[in-house]
Amino acid sequence: MKTLLPLFLLPVLIPGAEPLHAPESHTREPNTAVTSNVSFQHGEQLTYKIYYNLNFLWVPAGEVTFRVLDEGTQYHYQAKGTTYDSYEWFFTVNDEYDSWADKSTLLPNYSERSVNEGDYHIFEKISFNQSARKTTVWRAPQRGASETVTQHTVQPPVYDVLSTLYFLRTLDFSGQQQGYSVPFRVFMDQEEFPLQMRYMGKEADKKVHGMGRYKTMKFQPEVIAGNVFSDDARMSVWVSDDQNRIPVLIESPVSVGSVKMVLKQYWGLKHAFTAKVD
Numbered sequence: 001m002k003t004l005l006p007l008f009l010l011p012v013l014i015p016g017a018e019p020l021h022a023p024e025s026h027t028r029e030p031n032t033a034v035t036s037n038v039s040f041q042h043g044e045q046l047t048y049k050i051y052y053n054l055n056f057l058w059v060p061a062g063e064v065t066f067r068v069l070d071e072g073t074q075y076h077y078q079a080k081g082t083t084y085d086s087y088e089w090f091f092t093v094n095d096e097y098d099s100w101a102d103k104s105t106l107l108p109n110y111s112e113r114s115v116n117e118g119d120y121h122i123f124e125k126i127s128f129n130q131s132a133r134k135t136t137v138w139r140a141p142q143r144g145a146s147e148t149v150t151q152h153t154v155q156p157p158v159y160d161v162l163s164t165l166y167f168l169r170t171l172d173f174s175g176q177q178q179g180y181s182v183p184f185r186v187f188m189d190q191e192e193f194p195l196q197m198r199y200m201g202k203e204a205d206k207k208v209h210g211m212g213r214y215k216t217m218k219f220q221p222e223v224i225a226g227n228v229f230s231d232d233a234r235m236s237v238w239v240s241d242d243q244n245r246i247p248v249l250i251e252s253p254v255s256v257g258s259v260k261m262v263l264k265q266y267w268g269l270k271h272a273f274t275a276k277v278d
Contacts, residue, residue: 037106039169039245042070043268046246050081053258054090061087063264068166074100074109077162093117099162106167111160114143126187130156137190154192158185169245173199173217195222205277206238208249211263215241215275216248240275248275 047065051058062083069076079097099111108128115122123145125138135154140147159167164186171182178201186193200218207213216238235252239245246269250261266273 037075037103037166037170038243039270040068040166041268041270042068042075044068044270045265045267046263047265048247048250048261049264051260051262053260058260059087059090060084061091062093064261066165068268071100073103075103075106075166076100077166079162091118097162099160101163101166105157106163106170107157108160108163111162113161124189126160128158128160128187130158135187139190150190152187152190152192154187155185158187158192161186161188168197169239197221200236202241203238204241206249208238209262211248212276212278214238214248215277217241217245240273242273242275243271244269244273244275 045065045067047063049063050061052061053059062081064079064081067078069078077097077099079095081093081095083091083093094116096114097111098113099108101108107130108126110128111126113122113124115124121141123140123143125147127136129135133154133156135152135158137150137152138147139150164184168182168184173180176199178199180199181196182199183194183196186195198220200220203216203218205213206216217240219237219239221235221237235250237247238249239247246263246266247261248263250259252259
């Protein structure tokens with residue numbers, strides 16, 4: 001299945017899958033300039049509850065927690081996803097993602113991920129050399145096991161799957177029209193994926209189960225067809241319409257039904273959470 005944590009990280013990357021065709025209108029080239037971080041800070045923590053819809057029943061499956069740490073010239077992003085004990089009869093997940101990104105550009109220098117999802121296990125480290133247009137990848141069945149090392153040519157700017165989320169949060173869509181698309185590149189599973197995120201406009205009174213109502217901006221990030229998504233699958237993401245720009249709700253169809261990810265708790269936001277209306 002391989003979906004719980006990567007699904008939440010906006011672009012869904014399935015090993016061996018082929019990218020969908022992205023919309024060609026109202027796009028711009030990926031950002032190559034210095035990116036100004038106006039949306040997050042050291043100490044921010046976001047926790048999301050994940051639900052799967054199985055035969056019309058919404059089942060609470062697990063949680064994902066994201067953290068931001070300040071490490072001098074770098075941000076250290078962390079994400080950990082686990083299934084609840086009550087869900088493990090169906091599928092078990094214990095994933096950890098870490099990424100270290102340059103503060104001045106938000107481009108990643110190094111990333112790690114430890115994926116344990118059912119019978120699927122992988123430990124992967126990636127070193128990014130943006131100026132040389134290369135990545136070095138170390139892969140093993142688990143942390144501490146014997147690794148294979150490969151090098152790859154990439155087209156900068158390129159992100160790992162976790163740093164992508166924080167980069168996209170710095171982009172200002174307030175003056176854009178519905179249909180405007182932002183391209184970005186993600187490197188994962190020894191492959192570079194060119195993707196798009198499409199802006200779908202504002203929804204000023206979006207209800208989020210258990211959390212109230214929010215002023216939001218709606219996006220449809222491109223997904224990758226494979227064993228989780230069909231060719232016509234459409235993910236929807238509602239982001240707080242304030243300076244924090246945090247996802248408050250994500251919905252998407254998957255091969256076994258549909259999935260919903262709901263903001264549960266938040267700490268250490270950089271700005272007042274003005275998007276909450278009740």
